[in-house]
Amino acid sequence: xxxxxxxxxxxxxSLILAPTLQAxxxxxxxxxxxxxxITIDGIAxxxxxxxxxxxxxxxxxxxxxxxxxxxxxxxxxxxxxMHDDKNVYFFLQWDDPTKSLNxxxxxxxxxxxxxxxxNKDDTGHDNTYYEDKMSMLWNxxxxxxxKKGCGAVCHMARNGKQKGKDDKAPGRKYTKxxxxxxMWHWKGVRTNPNAQFDDQFIDDNTDPEKNKGWGRHGDxxxxxxxxxxxxxxxxxxxxxxxxxxxTVIVDSQKIPFSDDMDQIKRIPGIITSAFSGSRGDIxxxxxxxxxxxxxxxxxxxxxxxxxxDVQDVQFNDLKxxxxxxxxxxxxxQINHVYHNGVLNMVFK
Amino acid sequence: MNIKALxxxxxIAISGFCLSVLMGLIYAMLAIIMSINGGETLVPxxxxxxxxxxGIMIVSAMQGSMYEHxxxxxxxxxxxxxxxxxxxxSTYESHIVEIMNDDCTNCHSxxxxxxxxxxxxxxxxxxxxIQTTTKGQPxxxxxxxxxxxxFAMSLLVVILGFTLSFTQIFSWIKYLLISFAFxxxxxxxxxxxxxxxxxxxxxLIPFTxxxxxxxxxxxxxxxxxDCWVKxxxxxxxxGEK
Numbered sequence: 001x002x003x004x005x006x007x008x009x010x011x012x013x014s015l016i017l018a019p020t021l022q023a024x025x026x027x028x029x030x031x032x033x034x035x036x037x038i039t040i041d042g043i044a045x046x047x048x049x050x051x052x053x054x055x056x057x058x059x060x061x062x063x064x065x066x067x068x069x070x071x072x073x074x075x076x077x078x079x080x081x082m083h084d085d086k087n088v089y090f091f092l093q094w095d096d097p098t099k100s101l102n103x104x105x106x107x108x109x110x111x112x113x114x115x116x117x118x119n120k121d122d123t124g125h126d127n128t129y130y131e132d133k134m135s136m137l138w139n140x141x142x143x144x145x146x147k148k149g150c151g152a153v154c155h156m157a158r159n160g161k162q163k164g165k166d167d168k169a170p171g172r173k174y175t176k177x178x179x180x181x182x183m184w185h186w187k188g189v190r191t192n193p194n195a196q197f198d199d200q201f202i203d204d205n206t207d208p209e210k211n212k213g214w215g216r217h218g219d220x221x222x223x224x225x226x227x228x229x230x231x232x233x234x235x236x237x238x239x240x241x242x243x244x245x246x247t248v249i250v251d252s253q254k255i256p257f258s259d260d261m262d263q264i265k266r267i268p269g270i271i272t273s274a275f276s277g278s279r280g281d282i283x284x285x286x287x288x289x290x291x292x293x294x295x296x297x298x299x300x301x302x303x304x305x306x307x308x309d310v311q312d313v314q315f316n317d318l319k320x321x322x323x324x325x326x327x328x329x330x331x332x333q334i335n336h337v338y339h340n341g342v343l344n345m346v347f348k
Numbered sequence: 349m350n351i352k353a354l355x356x357x358x359x360i361a362i363s364g365f366c367l368s369v370l371m372g373l374i375y376a377m378l379a380i381i382m383s384i385n386g387g388e389t390l391v392p393x394x395x396x397x398x399x400x401x402x403g404i405m406i407v408s409a410m411q412g413s414m415y416e417h418x419x420x421x422x423x424x425x426x427x428x429x430x431x432x433x434x435x436x437x438s439t440y441e442s443h444i445v446e447i448m449n450d451d452c453t454n455c456h457s458x459x460x461x462x463x464x465x466x467x468x469x470x471x472x473x474x475x476x477x478i479q480t481t482t483k484g485q486p487x488x489x490x491x492x493x494x495x496x497x498x499f500a501m502s503l504l505v506v507i508l509g510f511t512l513s514f515t516q517i518f519s520w521i522k523y524l525l526i527s528f529a530f531x532x533x534x535x536x537x538x539x540x541x542x543x544x545x546x547x548x549x550x551x552l553i554p555f556t557x558x559x560x561x562x563x564x565x566x567x568x569x570x571x572x573x574d575c576w577v578k579x580x581x582x583x584x585x586x587g588e589k
Contacts, residue, residue: 144419
């Protein structure tokens with residue numbers, strides 16, 4: 001008797017319960033059409049006033065660096081977007097009281113030697129001599145992303161292990177087999193001087209032997225990029241016009257470092273040049289002003305580079321809803337402020 | 349004997365008591381709603397109430413406050429079936445562990461460093477996960493909740509009922525309200541236990557709760573009015589007494 005009642009009750013409750021489940025996006029960004037020329041300079045032209053603003057609170061962080069973290073743990077990012085018949089444009093603005101672009105700089109020591117400053121935590125990541133960054137993830141074909149956003153690719157390590165393998169990193173990004181997520185990564189020192197994002201993607205790789213960033217990869221490139229400015233424990237290059245606050249050595253202007261660069265006390269830790277190929281698909285300019293980063297960017301609605309279909313989100317159907325997530329890095333290598341849940345972009 | 353015959357001091361005291369009960373009832377409702385809806389002050393659905401009192405803890409969580417983290421709705425059904433089947437360890441290894449790792453353990457592990465880390469309910473091993481597969485509220489909670497509820501509420505109801513008996517309203521309304529209050533109280537208290545065994549009882553809880561609080565509110569309001577004025581419509585005419 002009791003069994004029957006329980007059975008009936010269970011059936012009835014599951015019938016009633018089923019339709020109560022629903023997934024709601026955290027926010028919806030309306031992308032409007034523009035017929036004007038948008039200049040990617042980090043300064044909002046008046047056309048941007050027409051674009052609806054989506055405001056997103058970023059108040060989650062993945063880990064607590066053991067040597068302290070002075071970065072922001074909460075901020076609000078305002079996102080606007082437009083498109084014309086070729087490109088999609090975004091204007092992003094977020095609060096960050098400090099402009100941080102001092103990434104692993106070389107400093108001349110009292111004894112005349114050069115030292116590259118760093119302050120890594122026990123996971124091997126820096127939050128002192130680093131750079132401000134931001135990232136947008138766009139779903140390509142990972143089902144869980146449509147509901148959970150970035151959380152769908154985020155896998156935190158447990159007891160120093162990731163998927164059973166020893167791993168120092170607090171977490172890794174990878175997808176379900178056969179799926180990819182597009183990752184747009186803006187870096188204040190390494191890509192902003194070239195007016196670009198670093199166009200990357202996340203796939204299903206969980207073998208660090210194959211790729212030490214697990215699922216994280218740069219898109220296919222034909223040239224350009226950044227590298228550590230180092231040779232034999234010293235800076236490899238200087239630049240004719242170095243100033244105390246020069247953030248990066250521009251590859252085309254580099255001159256070999258020589259010991260007689262005596263008047264210079266600080267040399268940037270990175271040499272950079274613009275990506276060519278898919279990895280340089282996104283044009284961008286970030287400007288820090290009055291405690292805010294203003295970042296303007298554009299990308300072709302549809303990209304055509306090598307493997308563009310698996311490495312890039314394609315805005316080829318303006319009736320579709322596009323799932324994305326945003327996060328901000330305050331002078332930190334991997335610690336970032338993000339939001340739970342997913343954001344949607346719809347074209348108007 | 350009627351309340352209006354009491355001296356003003358006594359009537360002020362009774363009125364103060366009634367007002368306190370009314371105010372307390374409002375805040376009690378708020379507390380219940382928030383505990384079910386996870387902090388939101390919207391009216392919870394019947395299903396959510398039922399889930400809270402009769403559901404499998406982990407399944408209720410996946411359908412309720414944790415739903416935003418669940419990648420696939422099918423996972424909820426998979427976990428439910430696994431629990432109904434008696435939580436076999438083999439199914440845990442073949443199906444459940446992957447769901448937990450994909451959706452839950454980033455926060456639910458002892459060493460989690462996420463902002464919303466829930467280190468006190470780890471879900472990283474079989475032993476940990478089966479802790480969350482019990483039905484209904486845990487006995488430790490029911491035992492405390494049931495006896496404190498019975499002691500505290502019966503005291504309030506008896507004071508309200510006793511005072512109500514000296515008001516001048518129709519007797520049948522007095523009998524009705526007092527019985528309703530006690531029936532609601534017993535219904536509430538018993539259903540927390542019964543819902544663990546008969547899932548449908550979970551659906552009765554809002555009604556027993558409404559019966560109790562409704563009757564209490566009505567008694568308090570009537571007594572309050574009767575202290576000072578003639579309660580409209582339901583007062584017995586002097587001649588009929």
